Amino acid sequence: MPADTAADERHARIALSRILEPGDETTGRWLRTYGATGLLHHLTHEDTALPGVTPKRLAGLRHRAITTHPETDLHTLHATGARFLIPTDPEWPGQLHDLGDTRPIGLWVRGNADLRIWALRSVAVVGARACTEYGAHMAARIAAGLAEHGWVVVSGGAYGIDGAAHRATLAAGGATAAVLANGVDTAYPRGHTGLLQRIAQQGLLVAELPPGAHPTAYRFIQRNRIIAALTRGTLVIEAAHRSGALVTARNAARLGRHTLGVPGPATSSQSAGVHQLLRGEATLVTDAAEVIELIGEMGQLAPERRGPVVPRDLLKPLPARVLAALPAARPAPVAAIATDAATTTDDTIASLYELQSLGFVERHGDNWKLTRQSARNDFPRREDKREDT
Known part of the structure; x- marks a missing residue:
């Protein structure tokens, strides 16, 4: 756009920003159809017609047009250190x-x-x-x-x-x-x-x-x-x-x-x-x-959300089942623990010794029970409905 045409376009849009209300589709169509300088000419000359509005509204817009002074707005603009952007400017989003x-x-x-x-x-x-x-x-x-x-x-x-x-x-x-x-x-x-x-x-x-x-x-x-x-x-x-x-x-x-x-x-x-x-x-x-x-850009993922990791989260599936099978109140025999864990006696014994080394359980004779720390911090367990034999 030539310099003088760009200046005319900016001058016209400054005037139109005071004449027209923002976001109006009808006046937006006018602007697209006639351009800024053409629309300003239509609004300042009563012998031209504009479609889509009542005569009363058009008269109000024309009154605004003839009483608008873009030079005053430009003076205010420079006094406040502001600038007026139009769609052809490099800074226009x-x-x-x-x-x-x-x-x-x-x-x-x-x-x-x-x-x-x-x-x-x-x-x-x-x-x-x-x-x-x-x-x-x-x-x-x-x-x-x-x-x-x-x-x-x-x-x-x-x-x-x-x-x-x-x-x-x-x-x-x-x-x-x-x-x-x-x-x-x-x-x-x-x-x-x-x-x-x-x-x-x-x-x-x-x-x-x-x-x-x-x-x-x-x-x-x-x-x-x-x-x-x-x-x-x-x-x-x-x-x-x-x-x-x-x-x-x-x-x-x-x-x-x-x-x-x-x-x-x-x-x-x-x-x-x-x-x-x-x-x-x-x-x-x-x-x-x-x-x-x-x-954001692809790959900018939020961190995974999860609760704190506790020691039992690191157990393998079988020791975890054996640990869950231990009753809360009193020591239990290996056979009863194996039944509740749905595994064999031999696998249960192996798991209990592994759990003992990790501090989860302790042995009392032939029976096993949770350590005090494990009983306090571990997940809720079943009630012991069995009498020890």
Whole structure:
């Protein structure tokens, strides 16, 4: 694209980002059909028609168009150290094209990192704003683990799970990006002003809305599609049935991304939405290693989970059966042990001496019994219903 045409395209998209609401398929089709400069011309000239909207809505868009001043946005952009990305820029994340006609018009970005490079190795961590201590702990634990393995943690900068994930990533010296439902020059929520400033300095703030734009319920929902599209997978930690985090997860599933969930208490309403996901499209995970196993490269497997290895786990099958046949309360004769172990007397005697050398059993005359340590630590045994002979 020639330099002057590229400048016109960027200028038009800056204007359109203030005129059009994010995620609208109708205006997205216009943009695909007419291009950015052509669509801006249609919106600023009343003698041209645009299909698919009512005259009232079109009049509202045209009013926005004639009152928009991209130069002011550019001035604000430079004053805050931000930049405006368009789809032809090298830094534009290619996976956003998966959104089709709901693809962002452009992205306002604050921070020094390359958004395209970061997005290639990123995972979304989202969840409830009013999270529990358990939820905040799990978000911090998993986010820090992801950061230590070189993954970028993407979230929405909100209270609760978002904030816990961002803070833990920064504390671990990792990379984090916040995708906002407002302008990158506006701190929202206000209680996260310091956190968002740290993210702008050490990570990335990303928004499709222009400087000064304020969030609305609609814009929060539309923001979630960008979080889902940017990342390789979306992890949900605590979400009620009507949580916006579920919207992000379902967007991720529709886009062919991994959808993951951390289970909570079965009685917790804050985890009810996560549990619903886990019954369908989401995969259960409990730590960063399990997340990486799903979204990482082939062979990045989580460590095998198992309980502690105890001495009896190392026994061969026959000595293990003989050991299990010994009663708990009193010494037993070899014949009785052999019967319960379903083996011969000779094999039982050989196994008992092996078990004695390992400290599991001890001999009392012609009978055998568990050592005190083995009786205390070994698995539950049958009750002795037999009188000694």
